[in-house]
Amino acid sequence: MDWIDALLIPAIKSLVVIVVLLLAFAYMTYVERKLVGRFVRRYGPNRAGPFGLLQPIADAFKAIFKEEVIPTEVDKWLYVICPGIAVAGSLIVFGVIPVGDSFMAWGRKITMVVADVNVGVLYVVAMAGLGLYGIFLGGWASNNNFSLLGALRSTAQVITYELPMGLAIASIATITGSLRFGDIIAAQKTLPLIILQPVGFLVYFISGMAEINRSPFDMPETENELVSGYSTEYGGIKFAIYFMAEYINMIVMSILVATLFLGGWQGPFAHLSPLLQLVWLVVKAAVVLFVFIWVRASIPRVRYDKWMKFGWKFLVPLGLANLAVTAVVVALVA
């Protein structure tokens, strides 16, 4: 029964991850609209169903039944597949993140991660780069100046902020001595890394927000200068899929922050049940997501050139200094 372990279980796990992430995306839009509404003293969506709870479903139907328009001058093939690339890039990242330890089912030990890769963190950073292709190829294929500008900005932004992000991850790897998520979580059994790495956490958090194009750093789609950036020519379900990629990126990023800095699925009583581990991870990720939304509602968008300057002249040196200090301290302690 080798094929059950080799193919069936990973396939089922992947399916569960994809379905859960898509559902989470739908309700993330609702939560964000509701929260941003509250931040500016509105009600947010409250018409479809009790408390507006059916709003995401109404939105989905609206997007699906919209007319499919493909502009004549676009690179058709690329134009159509790019939203798919974007969403695949954000889903694929989740494959190596453990959401709990393991449990027994039908006499088999099932680990709560799709694939336990020994360079998991590296994989996450690499795959995030792939998801970017969806955005900037889409911007190019649209054959529109605004889209192209949005695409260029997103490329520049992601390349810039991948650096401090990598430096923060390198600091973590220096402390934990491993790039495997399981080891990094195990190393945080007594003390979450946010306490050992406050600077690294800040660097990671800020560059993470840049990486997922969250407002106030949503340079690729600054409405006031670029209409809608890379997604200007997209409408209907294709736009909805771009939207989906953005929100799934946001969810995955929050889980990454929770895993790398907040101790992952560990917490009081977490060893009692795998379900409790999952709950801990979700709670931690929810806190991070709330902060993402909070920042979006509170801070106006920064100017593009200042934002790039901030990345290169402040965040990268800060990350380097943090890595150097971490390395020296680790060498002295060990």
Next chain:
Amino acid sequence: MAQAIFIILSLITLGCALVVVTNRNLFHSALYLAFVFVGVAGLYFMLQAEFFAGIQVLIYVGAILTLIIFAIMLSRDLMNPNVRGFNRQWWAAAIVAGLLFVVLAVVLWRAPWPAAPVGEPSADFIAELGQALVSPAYVLPFEVVSILLLAALVGSILIARER
């Protein structure tokens, strides 16, 4: 099973590489180059060098190819298929490419290919790699590469600087 995956990966890599050099649309060539890089990463993965596979995708697909596409996007008329594919220096490029081919062919021809499997990589592979890079055997090439990159960095700033 492994054989089949190897053949599929190689076919994807080589096929896409062929399209990269024959396609008239430079932008599409760059995209096929992405598949080539990912295919090579897959080969690394098959060799149980997950670290190299990750680095391959991170550096080549995530950074280098992104910059190539960036440059293509910023260049006018580069994507126009009616632009001539050759300029006056084509013969020099051909000679250099031919020389490179000869060098690579000789190296590959002379390389002793191990007939027996070399065994499992050690568990602490990344740490050993890091140690090896600063060991006496490799530290000089490693530093030379650093200087080369630094020179390229300074050079690019010098070219791009506003006067």
